[in-house]
Amino acid sequence: MTSERLLRIAVPNKGALAEPAAAMLRAAGYRQRTDSKDLTLIDTDHDVEFYYLRPRDIAVYIGRGDLDLGITGLDMLLDSGADASEIMQLGFAESRFRFAARGGESMSVADLNGKRIATSYPGLLQAYLDRESVTAELVKLDGAVESAIRLGVADVIADVVDTGTTLRRAGLELFGEPICTSEAVLIQRNGGGELPPQADALRTRLTSVLVAQNYLMMDYNVELSKLEATKQLAPGVEGPTVSNLAKEGWCAVRVLVPRKGAHLLMDKLYQAGARGILMTELAACRL
Numbered sequence: 001m002t003s004e005r006l007l008r009i010a011v012p013n014k015g016a017l018a019e020p021a022a023a024m025l026r027a028a029g030y031r032q033r034t035d036s037k038d039l040t041l042i043d044t045d046h047d048v049e050f051y052y053l054r055p056r057d058i059a060v061y062i063g064r065g066d067l068d069l070g071i072t073g074l075d076m077l078l079d080s081g082a083d084a085s086e087i088m089q090l091g092f093a094e095s096r097f098r099f100a101a102r103g104g105e106s107m108s109v110a111d112l113n114g115k116r117i118a119t120s121y122p123g124l125l126q127a128y129l130d131r132e133s134v135t136a137e138l139v140k141l142d143g144a145v146e147s148a149i150r151l152g153v154a155d156v157i158a159d160v161v162d163t164g165t166t167l168r169r170a171g172l173e174l175f176g177e178p179i180c181t182s183e184a185v186l187i188q189r190n191g192g193g194e195l196p197p198q199a200d201a202l203r204t205r206l207t208s209v210l211v212a213q214n215y216l217m218m219d220y221n222v223e224l225s226k227l228e229a230t231k232q233l234a235p236g237v238e239g240p241t242v243s244n245l246a247k248e249g250w251c252a253v254r255v256l257v258p259r260k261g262a263h264l265l266m267d268k269l270y271q272a273g274a275r276g277i278l279m280t281e282l283a284a285c286r287l
């Protein structure tokens with residue numbers, strides 16, 4: 001690929017985003033660092049330079065225009081107040097940003113007036129409190145926020161929740177609606193001019209990885225007389241590929257199926273007469 005300049009992409013270097021972000025870029029055909037002490041890496045085949053940065057700092061670099069595109073969490077982007085926006089959802093590091101208090105306190109958002117709230121996301125929290133007309137004292141912590149109540153520095157916390165295990169272990173209970181629902185996103189500076197053509201190529205490739213994650217390839221053999229019934233069950237995107245089979249009166253079918261419910265579909269296809277059914281993972285898929 002030839003371009004005037006390298007496309008500069010910020011990739012999280014630590015935390016919940018780092019591994020899945022690198023894995024997704026690898027799946028999209030890009031080189032990624034193999035040594036976690038490397039700060040940058042140039043993929044010369046694609047004219048892309050990756051910068052490995054703290055996830056929290058990524059929106060700042062993108063908002064200032066120092067780098068072209070970045071991968072970060074939506075919650076971190078909103079918290080930063082940076083002049084940047086999400087241009088693509090990436091489907092990993094899904095979490096909710098929520099309030100929690102000591103078990104049995106049955107708090108509500110209206111009770112937060114005058115309380116001390118510990119958080120690592122003060123920007124996100126303050127914007128929510130302003131919207132709800134709540135006045136509270138924010139206690140800014142870097143992490144392990146769940147310990148703040150036991151240690152007496154806060155009455156309530158607002159933190160990232162995934163499985164809820166960390167909260168439960170700290171004896172805390174959620175209350176109120178989620179303040180924010182987050183996942184990893186690709187971000188770009190607002191009104192940030194034209195990017196080199198590698199940016200579109202990157203988005204197309206990431207989309208093909210996401211599509212591949214949502215579909216499986218299914219192959220099966222079926223008697224010609226039963227083909228219509230199996231086609232109805234699994235119509236595919238533009239109709240299945242039907243090929244000859246050496247066995248007289250039979251055919252081989254290949255079709256893309258949604259990953260969700262694929263095993264149930266396999267059962268139904270078998271009942272409808274399909275045999276030798278195979279399900280295969282896709283590495284990438286452009287529809």
Ligand SMILES: Nc1ncnc2c1ncn2[C@@H]1O[C@H](COP(=O)(O)OP(=O)(O)OP(=O)(O)O)[C@@H](O)[C@H]1O
Pocket residue numbers: 014015016017055056072073074075076093094095096143160161162163182183184
């Ligand atoms: N346990 C989790 N499950 C899913 N997503 C998570 C989890 N923890 C954090 N996240 C999400 O990942 C992103 C980065 O958060 P993370 O906690 O990894 O950053 P950090 O706290 O700056 O890094 P570190 O924890 O290494 O200091 C955020 O968008 C957050 O919502």
Ligand SMILES: O=P(O)(O)OC[C@H]1O[C@H](OP(=O)(O)OP(=O)(O)O)[C@H](O)[C@@H]1O
Pocket residue numbers: 015016142143144145146159160161162163164165166167
């Ligand atoms: O609901 P769970 O599945 O338990 O996950 C949520 C926890 O994961 C993150 O912590 P992290 O490991 O990033 O540590 P940190 O608090 O120091 O940032 C987050 O801040 C919560 O503490």
Ligand SMILES: [Mg+2]
Pocket residue numbers: 015143
């Ligand atoms: Mg964290």
